Structure formats: structure tokens, C-alpha cells
Amino acid sequence: MKNKLFLIILILPFVLSGEMKIGLALGGGSARGLAHIGVLKALEENNIPIDYIGGTSMGAIIGALWASGYSAVEIESIFVRTDIQNWFFETPILKRRPINYNLNLYPVFLSLEIKKGKFILPQSIVSDKILNLKMYRYFSEIDNAIQGDFRKLWKPFLCISSDIYSNKLLVFTKGKLTRTVRASMAIPIVFSPIESNNEILFDGGLYNNLPTDIIKDTFKTDYVISVDVSSDKKSLKRADLNIIDISFSMIDLLTKGVSIDSIKKYGSYIRPDVGKYNGSEFNKVEELIKLGYDAALKVIPKIITDIERREKYTDNRKEMIENYVSFDSCIMKNLAITANNKFQYVIISNAINITPGSKFSFRKLENGIFKLYSMGIFKEIEPEIECKNDSTLNLTLRAKAVKKDIVGIGGFYNNTAGVNIYSKYERCNLFDKGGFVSLYGFVGNYIKGVASNLIFPSLIYTNYTASFYYNYLIYKYYNVWSNYYNYHYNSNLDFLIGYNINDKSIISLFMGFKYKKIPDMSLFKTYIGLYLINYNMSILDFNSNGNKINLSISFNFPYIDYSDISTDNINLAETYIKVVGDYLRSIRITDNINIRISSEFSILSELYKNQVLPDNVVADYIFLKPIESFDYLYDRSLMEKYEGGIGIATRYYFNKIIYLQNKNRFYMGSNTIVSYSPIYLYGTSLDFGFTNLFGKLQIGLEYIYISRDLYREHKFYFNISVGNSMDKIDIIDKF
Secondary structure, eight states, rough: OOOHHHHHHHHHHHHHHHHEEEEEEEOOGGGGGGGGHHHHHHHHHOOOOOOEEETTHHHHHHHHHHHHOOOHHHHHHHSSSSOOHHHTTTTHHHOOOOOOGTTOOOOOEEEEEEEEEEEESSSSSSSSSSHHHHHHHHHHHHHHHTTGGGGGSSSSEEEEEEEEETTTEESSBBBBBHHHHHHOOOOOTTSSOEEEEEEEEEEEETTOOOOOOHHHHOOSSSSEEEEEEOOOSSSSOTTTOOOHHHHHHHHHHHHHOHHHHHHTTTEEEEOOOOOSSSSSSSOOOOHHHHHHHHHHHHHHHHHHOOOOOOOOSSSOOOGGGGOOGGGGSSSEEEEEEEOHHHHHHHHHHHHOOOOSSSSSOOOHOOOOEEEHTTTTEEEEEEEEEEEEESSEEEEEEEEEOOEEEEEEEEEEEEETEEEEEEEEEEEEETTTTEEEEEEEEEEEEEEEEEEEEEEOOOOOSEEEEEEEEEEEEEEEEEESSSSOEEEEEEEEEEEEEEEEETEEEEEEEEEEEEEEEEEEEEEEEEEEEEEEEEEEOOSSOOOSSSEEEEEEEEEEEESSSSSOSSGGGGGGGGGGEEEEEEEEEEEESSSSEEEEEEEEEEEESSSTTOOOGGGGGGSSSSEESSSSSGGGEEHHHHEEEEEEEEEEEEEEESSSSEEEEEEEEEEESSSSSSSOEEEEEEEEEEEEEEEEEEEEEEEHHHHEEETTEEEEEEEEEEEEEEEOOOOOOOGGGGG
């Protein structure tokens, strides 16, 4: 009763004079803040006037968009058509990652940067490259118009941030929207903070998650509509399994609570039913917007009673902002690039693909910056656009190159292969020319040894690429039929000069040396050939459309031993051709079902009729692997000169991480074509698994049928594996 009396006394003079100033306060809540869009829709539909607006965190983003002239429907469209979670995992960047950077690489589940001999912990668990660029796209035109004064927006605006080092709250009514809004939602641990004027800025919700009182004091409003989207959670849930969910839940616990009674006395209080949602649930956009809309409709009658004035919302709001110009309508007058050297300057210019005198395109700029980030050369690319009223603009790009060393660790356990661990060292942007080197060390029950890569994705600013690979690996293989085991020694030294057909395809000339030793036999050879790879599958989402193609054709010159190596000892009578290829097609059937179709073949052939190859060439045959357990098993009788296989795998996802999978593969091989005597293998498996921070945990039952001449065999295997798969996208080690 006291609150109502206070409100009546407060607003009565302004109701009578018709000069009542209305504010809108949008609270922080991460994904729950999407409910603000629904509230704005309801306010617009009912012509509720808003004179000032302010927000915290997600409320700052939604509020700034609306204050900048975006309608509620336009804001809804932005978030409905955008998968925010893809921003966190850099999906648009990784989709553009050139294939060079993925060749002969093994996945790791933990990596850290090293600087001056010390580990550098990341400032956040989520990359902000895409988020920063999106902030620039949505607010840079407005920043260009208002020149740092938020009162010049379509609706005067404020947002808040926290300086935790000085233990104070900061209120922004001036500055650049791109940075102040970003600072307001810099959730600790999740996003990196923003540095401004020697201050380190974090999420405003740490000190004030619903800035009703700040709007009242700053803009001298007479009535404030407050929207609270805070969490109902008081503790972490067991369901919050991944690090992002946990981090968003932690900030909910750290966020300063709202005093509902103190908020209500300023006007109206809207509480959408979103408290049960985790702050990371950006995939529930439409659901959260509707909850905001429904909650606002329940309070609208009270607001209509309290506020007599109405406002008709039009569609041309941005044009109401003085000096507003749409950049996409402008011609680019000048392009300035700040880079370390000519190499970086050229690749930046080529990637942006907007030349002076041409029409500017935000989409081209965004795609170009994504492509540059995908190369792993740059840690930050900051655009700045200056546009005058003469329909021309100047674009400046400031690039900061990556200079870092990274160490990582990966590994896996398999009930046949045992425990295997490997470490990785990588130096990025070698010689400041975009190259990188990676070194691996392996130790375990199944594999021991070293591997290294040196790759220059671009030679002299062209599409030509150069690579060097070396590995020396010792594998411990168990016999298919018994517990007897033996060791295989493999060493490759490869040089490739290739041409980037596009970001996902390379054709290369290669030459190299290979040493392989299997029981009772060893082979050393030199080879030259041609290699083609195309890879456009997602490395983040298994259930996606894509395909992979590998094809190599080589001429091979075998030697008896190391002392035999010289051009004088090359004997064409012993030279043979080797062709290896594989194809994989991934098809997304539904959100829960993925089908993968595969085929592979290997041909080892003489150059001419009646040619007799040395016996040790058998060591270069490919081993047929119809089921997963055969990755760690071996039998020489299952190695043939001519081999081919097809397969199909169906995976059903119960949710994003848990799946059930069935694989079926059929292989056929023969040592001759004329007197055909093939071997047939069929394998099928049923696996249950889930993905996690350490790769995957998979448990399955496998069956194999083998037929050769009159021989038939049935085998069953139980398989359990944990960790990173050592499968690579390429077949470089099969040359």
C-alpha cells in the first residue's frame, strides 16, 4: 500500500502535465536475456512509450540494439537466424580453415600457450573473436553517427560494467557502443575482459544486474519499467556437465541479487518465467522470447493505467538518428592496413576482397576477417570505418599477428591397444610468414615414437604451398587369432609442393623415403607421385553434411637396405606403382540421425607384364581393417596387392553428446587379377558412446567374418575406447 501511495504521489504531477519521462531497465541473464526481445515486442504492439533505456550484460546488448533503431522484430530476426553457440566455438572461422592446417595432425584434449618458459592460462574459455566482430557490425554505423554520445541515439541509452580491480561500478552514457556493450557482458571466465583507460572491465551484473535505480538517477525518469531475467538457481546442477554450462551457472551465483520491493516502487516490474534456464541455452531463442512476451502482456494493463501517453513506433528509426549512414550504401574510398610485413599485408588485402572504388559490403568484410582468423596467423583484426555524408568511407584494418608457442597433450585407451599418451609442441606463424611447425612425441602400449610437420600454406603470396613431414613410429600389433604380438617399425620422410585449388582442396607433387619393418621382412624405398585431397567436413559437428576424398598415385623404387641407396642402384625392373584412395560422405538425415558412406581401395601393381617384384614389397601392402579392433591387430595373410572396400555407418544421437552407432564394412582383396583368388571380409559393430572433454568414451561389440578359398572364420570382439581417435584426415603416411 505504501509503495502504491509513493508511486501515485511520484507520477501525479507528470500525469497532469503530460510530461512523464519513461525508462526501461533490462537486466542481465545471458541467454535468459533473450526474453527482453519478447518484452519489447509487447511494448511496441501496445504503443507503450519509452524515452530512455538501459541494460546490464545481455540486457545491454538488447537495449543498445533497440536504442540504435532496430525494431523488436528486427532484433528477434537477428537472434533467431543466428546460432550464438557457434560464435563461442568459432564455428564460422573453423569452417573456413584451410586444409593445410589439418594435415598430418593428431587431436589433443588440452593445450596451453607458453611464453618465456611459463604457461599462460587463457583469459576465457570462449573465444570472443566472432562476438567482437558482430558487435562491430551491429553498432559501428551508429557509433559513426553519434560520435560517442549515447544521448544522440534514437532513444538515450546507458549500460553498466564492473571494474573488479577498483571494486566499483561504471555507468556508460558516452563512448563506443561496440566496446561499452561488449564490456557490460564480459562474463568472468566465459569471456575475456575489456581494457579501457587502464581499467579492466567485466560484466556489470557483478554489482548491479538490473539498473533501475541508475536509469532513474541518470536520466531523471519518472517511471521505470524493469525486466528481471535473473536465475532461480541457488547451486550448480549435476546436469551442467560441460565447462560452458558450469561457467554460466557460476556467474549466476556471483550475480548481485535484485530487491524486488525496491524495484517495484519505481514503476512496473516484469518477471518472465525464465529462472530455470541456464545462461548458456542460446539454442532456445524462440522459447525464451515467447516467455518474455507473455510476461509483458500480463503487466501491460497496469502500465496502461499508470501511463496515459502512447507512442506510435515506425520502421525508419535509424534514419531519425542525425548523421546516420548505412555503410553498405557507400563506396570505399581508401583502404589502410596495419600489418607486420608485406606477406601479411597481401593476404589481408586478398581475403577482404574490397578494393577502393568498389561498393562496400559488411558481409565481404566479415567473411574476409573470418578467413584471416582461420589461418591461425592473427590473434586480432580490428576494423575501423569512417564515413562522411558524401557516401564514401575509409576502412582501416589493424592486425595483430600471432606469436606463440603451444604445448598440448592427447591420448587414448583401448582394451586391445592399452594406454597411449602423446604430447605436442607447436609454433605458430613461423618467421612471421604464416608457416607453422608441430612436433609430437608418443609413448604407450601400442605406439611409440616421434612425428613432425613443417608447413607453409602460402609461398611468396601465391596459392602454392610447401610441406615437410617426418615420423618414426613403432607399433605393437597383436595377432588377429592369438595373443602373440610383434612390432612394426615405420619411418616416413616426405616433401610436398602443392597448389591450393581452394580452401578445402590441394593437389601436390610429392617425393619421399619410407622404411618399414614387419616380422621377418623389411623394406626401404624412394617414391615420387601426385596427391589430391579434398576435405569439407565439419571438425566440430559430427552430424553434418560433408565429404572427404584422398587419392595418391606414386612410383616406388625399393632398395635392399640403407647402403643400397643411390641413383645408380635404381632398378626399373623392381619399380612398382602404388595407388591409394578413400572417400567418405557424411549425410545429416535429421537432427538426431547421421549416415556415413565410405569406400577405399589400394593397388600395388607392376609396371609391365611378367615383372617380378622383390619379396619385401609385401611390407608395402595395405592391411585390411573391417572393424575398429583391427586398428590394433595384424595378420600378414590379410594383406593383398589389390584391395577395396565399402561401408556404411548410422549414428543416432539421443542428445548432443550421447549416441548409438552401427557400422558395416565389406572388404575384398586379391594378389592377382587373372587367376582370381580373393579374400572376403565383413565386419559389423554396435557401439554406445558419448563425447566429452577428453574425446569420446565408446563401448561396443564387433563381429567379423573372413572367407578365403575353403577357409571360413567367425570372430567376436568386445571393444572399449576412451580419448582422442588417432584417425587423420589425410593418407600422407600411406604413400
